[in-house]
Amino acid sequence: MNGLILFGHGARDPRWAEPMLRLRERITARAPKTPVELAFLEIMEPDLGAAAANLVARGCTSVTIVPVFLGQGPHVREDLGALVERLRAEHPALDVRCVPPVGEDDGVVDALASCALAALPADR
Amino acid sequence: MNGLILFGHGARDPRWAEPMLRLRERITARAPKTPVELAFLEIMEPDLGAAAANLVARGCTSVTIVPVFLGQGPHVREDLGALVERLRAEHPALDVRCVPPVGEDDGVVDALASCALAALPADR
Numbered sequence: 001m002n003g004l005i006l007f008g009h010g011a012r013d014p015r016w017a018e019p020m021l022r023l024r025e026r027i028t029a030r031a032p033k034t035p036v037e038l039a040f041l042e043i044m045e046p047d048l049g050a051a052a053a054n055l056v057a058r059g060c061t062s063v064t065i066v067p068v069f070l071g072q073g074p075h076v077r078e079d080l081g082a083l084v085e086r087l088r089a090e091h092p093a094l095d096v097r098c099v100p101p102v103g104e105d106d107g108v109v110d111a112l113a114s115c116a117l118a119a120l121p122a123d124r
Numbered sequence: 125m126n127g128l129i130l131f132g133h134g135a136r137d138p139r140w141a142e143p144m145l146r147l148r149e150r151i152t153a154r155a156p157k158t159p160v161e162l163a164f165l166e167i168m169e170p171d172l173g174a175a176a177a178n179l180v181a182r183g184c185t186s187v188t189i190v191p192v193f194l195g196q197g198p199h200v201r202e203d204l205g206a207l208v209e210r211l212r213a214e215h216p217a218l219d220v221r222c223v224p225p226v227g228e229d230d231g232v233v234d235a236l237a238s239c240a241l242a243a244l245p246a247d248r
Contacts, residue, residue: 002244008194016197019227026237034244066240068194070132073140099243102236103143111235112226113150116190119223120126120158 001062003035003055007048008068009075010040017044020068035060041079048083052091062095070103125186127159127179131172132192133199134164141168144192159184165203172207176215186219194227 004027008020017038024036035058039051046054048065055063065084067076080098088096102108128151132144141162148160159182163175170178172189179187189208191200204222212220226232 004240004244006240011195011197013197013201016195019195019225019233022233023236023240026233027240030237031241031244034241062245064243064245066243068236070192071135071140071143073135073137077137097243097245101143102239105235105239108232108235108239109143109146109150111229111232112147112192113154115226115229115232116128116130116147116151116160117155117158119188119190119221120128120155121186121188121221 001035001058001060003037003058003060003063005037005039005048005051005055005063005065006068007039007041007065007080008044010042010044012043023068039065041075041083048080049087049090052087052094052096056091056094061093062097065096065098067098067101069101071101072104076101125159125182125184127161127182127184127187129161129163129172129175129179129187129189130192131163131165131189131204132168134166134168136167147192163189165199165207172204172211173214176211176218176220180215180218185217186221189220189222191222191225193225195225196228200225 020038027036037051037054039048069076084098144162151160161175163172193200208222
């Protein structure tokens with residue numbers, strides 16, 4: 001079974017995670033059989049290791065990590081890269097995949113553009 | 125004329141801004157007459173004040189600020205709130221609007237869900 005990890009930055013304010021929770025709900029509504037965990041780089045819990053351990057406990061033999069970040073900053077390239085290496089060392093039998101950050105996805109850029117244009121006053 | 129400001133966090137790595145630049149291109153392709161500026165909270169330039177001044181210089185009488193953030197963290201609620209107040213004080217004739225962060229937009233959440241589900245291996 002393949003699990004998904006939505007990997008975000010984390011913040012002190014619990015409201016920050018609400019869009020991540022909504023995203024998980026949306027994914028679960030569309031793919032009810034796919035286990036989805038959130039994971040956070042800092043401040044919030046669980047971290048990547050704990051999220052992956054949850055998925056393994058739920059029977060996953062592969063996990064796909066989706067960085068919920070705009071771009072390839074140091075959090076994605078360096079911090080997440082190191083965390084993924086550690087995860088592979090800790091779970092040698094687990095197939096760990098990591099995709100580019102969501103902000104590089106063409107459909108996401110299109111939705112962001114629609115959102116921005118819809119924000120303009122009607123008389124633009 | 126109404127201008128758009130795409131307000132992002134900023135990062136040390138110039139590659140971080142690439143999705144913001146692609147977003148601006150996408151918006152300009154769809155609304156060629158709408159002036160669009162990027163603005164950054166920290167590290168990168170221009171800041172919000174300089175971006176707004178550019179739009180005023182280009183003839184805008186209103187600006188709409190779109191926070192390119194996932195959620196309502198302190199960067200959006202506190203930092204951006206204070207910057208918007210300062211902007212209104214500096215440009216009393218300018219109509220300054222600010223919308224919720226893009227991560228709260230339903231279409232964006234949907235596109236993020238599609239992106240995450242497409243990342244799963246084909247045999248999911």
